[in-house]
Amino acid sequence: NAGVTQTPKFRVLKTGQSMTLLCAQDMNHEYMYWYRQDPGMGLRLIHYSVGEGTTAKGEVPDGYNVSRLKKQNFLLGLESAAPSQTSVYFCASSYLQTDSYEQYFGPGTRLTVT
């Protein structure tokens, strides 16, 4: 099993450009998450999904959109990138709710917006 994979690993964008980050998991997990990690701050939840076709806002959703058309994939979109979105983005998945199951993390995507 590959576990949780993220594409791309690195990306540099200019302000105003758009991009999509792809997260894929092969563990048949229901729940998937997108986080951002910034220096001096804990992981912050952007959006999450509790099943195929469902999405929900997390702690810092502004400027991002997501889609979960297939159970194994969770896409994070930036429609018009801003320098404040420079961060490391992590995707994670879990079998079901996180008070009973651990989360598995992808390797991260380092995004720089100039």
Place this chain on the structure above:
Amino acid sequence: KNEVEQSPQNLTAQEGEFITINCSYSVGISALHWLQQHPGGGIVSLFMLSSGKKKHGRLIATINIQEKHSSLHITASHPRDSAVYICAVPETSGSRLTFGEGTQLTVNP
């Protein structure tokens, strides 16, 4: 929203020392997670515990549900233990985690 506090924020130890990292949270929970983030950035789950103590190799995690406190201990620390250790607690719905800011551990040879 559950508030999660970790201490210390930074910890430097000599190889072989016993390490303790603490985590406190504000709202009662059913389980708590400890994670490790390697210098390369990868994040792995170490423990998920709801009561008592769990042990995995040189790592021991304890939790006191009544006092809303958990500790992560590392016995006979080694330079390869150098990493950021993160505790996380689920929100009431159970579908989301709230993370502490992490403890940066450096173990010197």
